[in-house]
Amino acid sequence: MLIVLLCALLLDYFFGEPKKYHPLLGFGRLANYLEERLNEDLRDKKVGFNPDKKPQTMQQNRINGLIAVLVCLVPAWWLTHLIISDGLLSMLLEAIILYLALGLSSLKEHAQQVLKALQENQLDQARQALAMIVSRDTQQMDEEGICRATTESVLENGSDAVFATIFWFLVAGAPGVLVYRLSNTLDAMWGYKTDRYNNFGFFIAKFDDLLNFIPARLTALTYALMGNWKNAMRCWSKQGSLWESPNAGVVMAAGAGALDVQLGGADHYHGELKQRTDLGCGQKAQLETINQVCQLLERSTIIWVVVVALICIPVWLS
DSSP states (O other), rough: HHHHHHHHHHHHHOOOOSSSSSHHHHHHHHHHHHHHHHHHHHHHOOOOOOOOOOOHHHHHHHHHHHHHHHHHHHHHHHHHHHHHSSSHHHHHHHHHHHHHHOOHHHHHHHHHHHHHHHHHHHHHHHHHHHHHHHHSSOOTHHHHHHHHHHHHHHHHIIIIIIHHHHHHHHHHHHHHHHHHHHHHHHHHHHHOOOOTTTTHHHHHHHHHHHHHHHOOOOOOOHHHHHHHHHHHHHHHHHGGSSSSSTTHHHHHHHHHHTTTEEEEEEEEEETEEEEEEEEEOSOOOOOHHHOOOOOOOOHHHHHHHHHHHHHHHHHHHO
């Protein structure tokens, strides 16, 4: 597993995210196709919660969402499980799957695009670059808001696209990492607590929370170890459970504490102002914070590789 992990990280380092024909793009089209045909709330002329809608209709839409999840995940898991075996070719295939699932270089690249635009005083360009990696409204953000949102995105997506991906590869191999990343993608598409997705995305949101429970806490611990340990642990214990997401809260609280920066607070999502918990402590997010969070992500990745090596090498030698 160590060799496969190193190969995947090297592929990600040298080639980054495929610019065209990424498998997740095709998967996203399949997910959109299924939603258009199964999401009852999407088919309504008035998208949103209808107080007169019968409970059984709402329950049916949850079942529809579950069916869509199974259609997306089960064939992918089954096919990967069939083709993965022993041997060099299988290791190469696993490395490619893990490489395609990882988002380390892509995440840093997006963050650096935001930073570059800010350094050139191109606020509109920075907002557009930020909109590629966050779901909140970016049109009216000032420089501090952009830096804060970028830092939050790197911390949270670092947990999903890097550490949870590696975790599920170590636990369940290529089939596990594929199911995890596809589930994570579906959650990013359907997991919102909005009128459109509250029922249809119910099961995938719960499933994604379950898959991320352990990796998120390992990520938070890693951020704390690679930054200001004392602040990170204090922010994690006091603020993590107050966040809307049970996993993102601990990751971002620990990460904010590790960086000695203030995150969270009010922000706009889908045209509505949401009052979010304050995270972290210290100074407000600024340009240098984006570099610091990228460095934190890199150091955290290195320590994960070292830990995996310390586990695997003694096994080889025994």
